[in-house]
Amino acid sequence: MAFVLLGTVQITLIATITVITVALPAIQRDLRGGETELLLVSSAYGLAFGGLLLLGGRLADSLGRRRVFVTGMVIFGLASAAASFAPWQALLLIARFAQGIGAALAAPAAMALLGVVFPDRHRRGRAMAVWGVLSSGGATAGTVLSGVVITWASWRWVFLAPVVVSAVAVTAAFRLLPPDHPPSRSRIDWLGAVLVTAGLAVLIYGLQHSGWMVFGGVVLLVLFGLAERHSSAPLVPLSFMSRRGLPLIAVMLCAGAMATGFFLLSLYLQQVSGLSPLQTSAAFLLPVPAIFASGPLAGRLIPRLGPRHVLAIGLTTAAAGLLLLSLLDAPYAGLLVFPFGAGMTFSAATLATMQDARDDQAGLAGGLLNTAMEIGPPLGLAVLVSLATAYSHDPSSGYAFALRIAAAALLFTALFSAHARRTQKVKENSE
Numbered sequence: 001m002a003f004v005l006l007g008t009v010q011i012t013l014i015a016t017i018t019v020i021t022v023a024l025p026a027i028q029r030d031l032r033g034g035e036t037e038l039l040l041v042s043s044a045y046g047l048a049f050g051g052l053l054l055l056g057g058r059l060a061d062s063l064g065r066r067r068v069f070v071t072g073m074v075i076f077g078l079a080s081a082a083a084s085f086a087p088w089q090a091l092l093l094i095a096r097f098a099q100g101i102g103a104a105l106a107a108p109a110a111m112a113l114l115g116v117v118f119p120d121r122h123r124r125g126r127a128m129a130v131w132g133v134l135s136s137g138g139a140t141a142g143t144v145l146s147g148v149v150i151t152w153a154s155w156r157w158v159f160l161a162p163v164v165v166s167a168v169a170v171t172a173a174f175r176l177l178p179p180d181h182p183p184s185r186s187r188i189d190w191l192g193a194v195l196v197t198a199g200l201a202v203l204i205y206g207l208q209h210s211g212w213m214v215f216g217g218v219v220l221l222v223l224f225g226l227a228e229r230h231s232s233a234p235l236v237p238l239s240f241m242s243r244r245g246l247p248l249i250a251v252m253l254c255a256g257a258m259a260t261g262f263f264l265l266s267l268y269l270q271q272v273s274g275l276s277p278l279q280t281s282a283a284f285l286l287p288v289p290a291i292f293a294s295g296p297l298a299g300r301l302i303p304r305l306g307p308r309h310v311l312a313i314g315l316t317t318a319a320a321g322l323l324l325l326s327l328l329d330a331p332y333a334g335l336l337v338f339p340f341g342a343g344m345t346f347s348a349a350t351l352a353t354m355q356d357a358r359d360d361q362a363g364l365a366g367g368l369l370n371t372a373m374e375i376g377p378p379l380g381l382a383v384l385v386s387l388a389t390a391y392s393h394d395p396s397s398g399y400a401f402a403l404r405i406a407a408a409a410l411l412f413t414a415l416f417s418a419h420a421r422r423t424q425k426v427k428e429n430s431e
Helices: 002-018 024-031 035-063 065-085 089-117 121-131 134-152 155-176 190-209 211-230 238-242 245-272 277-283 287-305 307-325 334-354 359-391 395-430
Strands: none
Touching: 002 035, 002 065, 002 089, 002 121, 002 134, 002 155, 024 035, 024 089, 024 155, 035 065, 035 089, 035 190, 035 359, 065 089, 065 155, 065 359, 089 121, 089 334, 089 359, 121 287, 121 334, 134 155, 134 245, 134 277, 134 287, 134 334, 190 211, 190 359, 211 238, 238 245, 238 359, 245 277, 245 307, 245 334, 245 359, 245 395, 287 307, 287 334, 307 334, 307 395, 334 359, 359 395
């Protein structure tokens, strides 16, 4: 029951990113705001969520996982209720940003709690493998829910599910989740927290809206790296992050490919094939069984093959699915194969990121993993949509080209992962 609670929260936090996607035109008509405000409403949640995740993970390790989880869900629930009743776009913007703050506290704390809920290593590994697919399931759920709600009700109802989940989570947390140890006295690197929060937020916003802000975000992240190197108590030890580089890159690429593939396919189905928003949402129900089947399978394969090997298998399968998805006239096989491979990738990467983390670094590892998941979609959209537009003015050929480029990136990462796995095995045998 604790896993069900935490998993439902994770799905809801990710679904809230995409839940207003289809609702944006209705929000603009109802609140009579401009295009600039609408863009900010669309990105405010992701900016706060992605920018504060590393700080949220560090706070969970220092102050207590359950304590930070409950605090985050209270903020998330109250902000969701405020968003539902917002009379102006400015208040909706503030509410969406507050939702992101709550999510940035709750998400890494929830992932860190898995290690406490499942002290047995084998059971914890299988739980994390299933956990890895929840984010992709949540993104799909948000898109589907948005289309269904807008068809039959006001856009304000899309915030009902986050309010209900928050209320249940806060109520059940004290009964289902283990109590925290007393807060530690470890010092938090506030300079690093400010730099990485600002850098990630500016980078994510810049990838969506402004090339110059991408440069500013990169500069801030470089300054963060320099500050961490000279800090006596770094927010993110560089050695801790470097050992998890490949799984984090795989998550970022796969999340970006999924967001871009579904975005381009959604445009194609509505603009070229002439499907309604509800019919388009129904098409995205196809990936759901594949996503949730991949987690248990990955959980069985990882103990036998190792997370790096399963990561390579997942990336290769996802690349094949993207190639099938690029056949836009008949994308439905791709809607099954690609999410299955993406789910295996997320599961293997989750375990590879979390398995060697010390108990006092579990929240940080969860923050890193969720940050990679947050950076991937705006990065994929910025790069691949630009490539599609530059390649051809014809949507069909441009979209197909972008999806093939994404497939090539995943395949290259899979080959690199397999090579790293072989190198590691040779080194272990020699020792």
